[in-house]
Amino acid sequence: MQNGKKTYYIKTFGCAMNYSDSERIKFLMEKIGFKQMKKSTDADVVILNSCSIRQQAEDKVIGWGQNLRIKGNKYKDKKQKIILTGCMATRFNRNLSNNVDTQLKQRKLLKRQMPWLDEIIEISEINKLPSLLGTKQFEKDDLANENINIRSFNSNNVIGLFPISTGCDNFCSYCIVPYTRGRLTNYPEEMIISAVREFINQGGKLVTLIGQNVNSWKSKDGKRDFVDLLNELIKIEGDFWINFISSNPMDFTDRLCHLIATDPHFIKSVNLAVQSGSDRILKLMNRRYEAIDFLNIVRTIKNKYPDFRITTDIIVGFPGEEKSDFDATLKLLKDADIDMVYLGKFSPRKGTVASRYKETLSLQEKKNRENLVYDLINEIRIKHNKKYIGKEVDVLITGGRRGISYFNHEVVLNNSASKKEIGQIVRKKVVEATRAGLVLE
Ligand code: SF4
Missing domain, CATH: 3.40.50.12160 (Methylthiotransferase, N-terminal domain)
Incomplete structure (x- = not known):
């Protein structure tokens, strides 16, 4: 008390x-x-x-x-x-x-x-x-509304997380989400738009739409898709950015690639979860796309905006993953020039299909593969980040010395931002690049 x-x-x-x-x-x-x-x-x-x-x-x-x-x-x-x-x-x-x-x-x-x-x-x-x-x-x-019409702010109210759907119908063989969160439920378009509008009107700057497969969103009658929703959001007046997590290659359309690469509201970074570079493993994972589909999406985006940052999710050590499958994953990460990976070692979740598959790799081997991915990605990331040194980037200042760049880097400021700058999008010069992000003047 x-x-x-x-x-x-x-x-x-x-x-x-x-x-x-x-x-x-x-x-x-x-x-x-x-x-x-x-x-x-x-x-x-x-x-x-x-x-x-x-x-x-x-x-x-x-x-x-x-x-x-x-x-x-x-x-x-x-x-x-x-x-x-x-x-x-x-x-x-x-x-x-x-x-x-x-x-x-x-x-x-x-x-x-x-x-x-x-x-x-x-x-x-x-x-x-x-x-x-x-x-x-x-x-x-009251509750029916509150359960859906929820937006969350971080402490300074400039970053808002907006769930646009919950649950998932995909049943990837390793994943517990359809069992823990249930089947896919899309939230109504009007509610999402009105929550985002209210947030922007109150000074919000970074709208992050979230969903287990955020880009699979559909309106109740199935006639409007994620791109239609985004096209409504960018009509809202104000100086703000849009981001969304997590995306599934399965529903990542050319229209979506075009919109995020060409419209200035979208931060120039996207997380697209590929999970493996081997088609054989993707099949066992029940992912319903092939490595080439992922690569084509990346190429479509980068053709329109070459500096677009692509991040992904990878599972290493899926049951039956041979060295050749793992090599295919490394190759895909290289070919797609991936900037960051959310990496997990396979671990069986009771109740999922993959929990019945026979594990074929020791923990040590999974760790070795994990380290090889980290080594590759660190090399790519530092190379990418260094390209920004001496250039000016737009950055959303979230605290005295912290911010998020237009490319979704975490940034640190050498000189504290002024009170007026906090919560605003400003331009700053990059003076240093680290694996973790950028250091600005
Ligand atoms: S990994 Fe993603 S797409 Fe697959 S079942 Fe889990 S939540 Fe759904």
């Missing part, structure tokens, strides 16, 4: 989608009169918004909760409530089948892994949080 108010702390793990969901949770908690705390040990309620993408991600959540319980016991009363939501919560709940024996087994397992946990709530049911905490319920209509 603080000044008679109950308090909460929220810890978010995982992807942008989770960060956006956490904003929704904050909104709910504040609406029912809870105050957010900076330290977990000071809060009456701790909410863990968890990630299940890999075993490592779940281990992180478990470790964090364990640690908190130890600290909580030492420094404050044991009545602190710990609530789990996010992908782990959904996964555990889905595991609770109708079979009573299975249910008992699962609960035992959960209790053993997280004995400190008080409640589990699926993110799709987060509107039940108030009643779980013994406070007032919302009106149903």
Whole structure:
């Protein structure tokens, strides 16, 4: 309690989608009169918004909760409530089948892994949080709107994350998302546009649209696609940039390539998750495109805007990945001149198709392959970044010495930005390039 108010702390793990969901949770908690705390040990309620993408991600959540319980016991009363939501919560709940024996087994397992946990709530049911905490319920209509019409700001309100869809219908063989987040639901166009417009009118500068397959967005009647939505957003008046994550090559059309390469609203960087350069592995992954499709998209964009930065996601060590498959991945990264890779070693997620595939590589071999990708990408990235030295770039100043470039580099400023510059897009000269990003004057 603080000044008679109950308090909460929220810890978010995982992807942008989770960060956006956490904003929704904050909104709910504040609406029912809870105050957010900076330290977990000071809060009456701790909410863990968890990630299940890999075993490592779940281990992180478990470790964090364990640690908190130890600290909580030492420094404050044991009545602190710990609530789990996010992908782990959904996964555990889905595991609770109708079979009573299975249910008992699962609960035992959960209790053993997280004995400190008080409640589990699926993110799709987060509107039940108030009643779980013994406070007032919302009106149903309010919630229907709040669940969808959510935008989240970072602390200085210049960067907004806008979920435009949730879930996924693709069932890539290694991925748990369709099981944890459910099937694809697209949010209505008018709601997205009005949330973005409001954000821009309040001084927002970087609109980041998010979705598991953001570019697969469709209107309810299926007649309008992602490009139609983007074309509406760029009509909004104001000085702002648009970014979107994560894109699937499967739905990345020529129209989309053309729009992002030629319209100044779009930052000149895109993440396009290829996962592997081997068609055989892509097939086993159920990705429904080939390496050449990815390369063609990259070439189409770069033909129109040669300095466009392309980043991607790669999984190394997928079951059955031969050296020749891995070499194909390295070759594709080179041919596409990829700037940055979000890299993961394959780890089986129970319930997915790939968890039934026989693993063929040792952990050490996966690590070796991971290092080879890092070495290649670091080399490409530093070469690319050096090209900017001495040039001026547009940068969105997000803090005294921090910002994001028009090419989505993280930038550091040698001289602190003025108060007037913070939250604005300004031009600055690049004086140094590092692997991590750019240093500006
Ligand atoms: S496209 Fe594949 S990897 Fe991406 S969320 Fe859907 S199932 Fe998972």
